[in-house]
Amino acid sequence: MTLTRDTTAAAAAVQVRILRALPPWRKLALAAHMQEQTDTIILQTLRHTYPHASPRELRRRLFDRKLGPARALVVYGPLDDWIAS
Secondary structure: OOOOOOOOHHHHHHHHHHHHHOOHHHHHHHHHHHHHHHHHHHHHHHHHHOOOOOHHHHHHHHHHHHHOHHHHHHHHOOHHHHOOO
16 A cells, blocks of 8 residues: 555655665654645745735744634634734
């Protein structure tokens, strides 16, 4: 079984073997890089959806996407407080 439809079982096995051989610090670095890339994609989508939003508002909307609106509200306060008037 593979995690994606475009990867053969043999290729997936090689990927797993490589990942298992990496030191923990390298795995963390890869995870951090993937998270940065994900944030970049989400921010690009938000810029398209809210073209007039300030960088501050976009950042707050990113928190909504990452944490969910309810948790983001508790941690960062109301979204309206982040929107420039």
